[in-house]
Amino acid sequence: xxxxxxxxxxxxxxxxxxxxxxxxxxxxxxxxxxxxxxxxxxxxxxxxxxxxxxxxxxxxxxxxxxxxxxxxxxxxxxxxxxxxxxxxxxxxxxxxxxxxxxxxxxxxxxxxxxx
Amino acid sequence: xxxxxxxxxxxxxxxxxxxxxxxxxxxxxxxxxxxxxxxxxxxxxxxxxxxxxxxxxxxxxxxxxxxxxxxxxxxxxxxxxxxxxxxxxxxxxxxxxxxxxxxxxxxxxxx
Numbered sequence: 001x002x003x004x005x006x007x008x009x010x011x012x013x014x015x016x017x018x019x020x021x022x023x024x025x026x027x028x029x030x031x032x033x034x035x036x037x038x039x040x041x042x043x044x045x046x047x048x049x050x051x052x053x054x055x056x057x058x059x060x061x062x063x064x065x066x067x068x069x070x071x072x073x074x075x076x077x078x079x080x081x082x083x084x085x086x087x088x089x090x091x092x093x094x095x096x097x098x099x100x101x102x103x104x105x106x107x108x109x110x111x112x113x114x115x
Numbered sequence: 116x117x118x119x120x121x122x123x124x125x126x127x128x129x130x131x132x133x134x135x136x137x138x139x140x141x142x143x144x145x146x147x148x149x150x151x152x153x154x155x156x157x158x159x160x161x162x163x164x165x166x167x168x169x170x171x172x173x174x175x176x177x178x179x180x181x182x183x184x185x186x187x188x189x190x191x192x193x194x195x196x197x198x199x200x201x202x203x204x205x206x207x208x209x210x211x212x213x214x215x216x217x218x219x220x221x222x223x224x225x226x
Contacts, residue, residue, distance in 0.1 A: 004158070042204065042218040043159070092158050103149070104214060106158030 002027055002095050004107035012113045013083055020079045021110045023093030028073035031096040033104070034066070038089045046091075049076040083114045118142045119207050121217035129225050134192040136220050138205030141186065145207040149214070150179060150190045153202045162203075163190070192222075200224045 003026040013019050023032070032049040047055040047068055055068035070076045080087050093107040120139045128134045138148075146167040151159035165172040165179045165188065172179050178191045192199055205217040 042216045044216075045213065094158075103161045103164070105161065106151075108158050109156070111156070 001103075002029060002097050002105045004093055004095060004105060006091075006093055006107040006110050008110060009108065010111040010113075012115060014115055015084055017083055018079055018081045019083065019112060020077050021091055021093075023076045023078070023107055025074045025095055027097070029095040029097055030073070031098075032070060032076050033094040033096075034068060034076070034078045035092040035094055035106075036089045037092065037109075043092065046078070049078075080112065083112075085114045088112055088114045117218075118145075119205055119215045119217040121203075121205055121220045123220050124218070125221040125223065127223045127225060128195050130197060131194045134190075134195045134199065134222055134224070136190040136192075136203050136205075136222065138188050138190075138217055139186060140188075140207050140215075142207070142209065142215075143186070144209045145215075147208045148179070148181060148188050149206045149208070150177075151204040151206060152199075153204060153219070159204055195222075195224045197224050197226060 005024045007022045034046040035043045036046055037043050045058050046061045047057040049055050049068050049070040051070045051073055065081055067079045090109045090111050092109045094104050096104050118141050149164040150162040152162050153159040163174050163177045163179050165181050170181050181188045200223050202219045202221050204219045206214040208214050
């Protein structure tokens with residue numbers, strides 16, 4: 001398994017500002033992901049954070065809006081840029097450890113409210 | 116296009132009875148299915164999974180059944196306990212290992 005921590009756990013931000021969310025894993029992992037869960041909806045994959053190269057974004061998400069860093073195998077950041085109320089969501093960091101069950105482990109999430 | 120569907124947004128079950136959560140999928144290339152449980156203000160936690168080569172996997176009170184011909188899987192929890200009250204997500208993956216998620220079903224266990 002993997003233990004994942006995220007900072008901050010929650011934040012309230014003003015429209016037009018940016019917030020960087022940090023994700024720390026207790027072991028080295030190859031695959032690291034960022035998800036979003038908007039109110040009443042399922043988890044949506046934003047991007048796969050690649051170590052040493054640019055993140056791979058899913059349809060509907062772009063680097064200018066959600067820049068991601070992955071400087072090493074245990075850490076990643078997601079920035080939500082130029083925020084609007086529609087960005088209010090829970091943002092989750094997730095890792096896959098390569099176990100036989102294809103399991104993914106999730107961080108506790110960052111609850112973001114944009115006013 | 117929703118490839119993984121959980122058609123029941125909520126389910127209420129009496130404590131001690133069986134809870135059955137359902138999930139349907141459309142992509143026949145999915146070869147692995149997982150169930151996650153999520154409490155409010157926490158990230159999802161892995162519960163149980165099943166490979167497409169099996170039709171049943173059991174782990175304690177949790178059993179997952181897979182019907183490939185119907186593209187349907189279900190999670191059975193028996194007996195249901197108050198601590199099982201949570202949102203349950205079904206997820207599927209194919210050869211690229213990306214998880215496709217259902218919308219979730221909120222399970223409420225009544226005392």
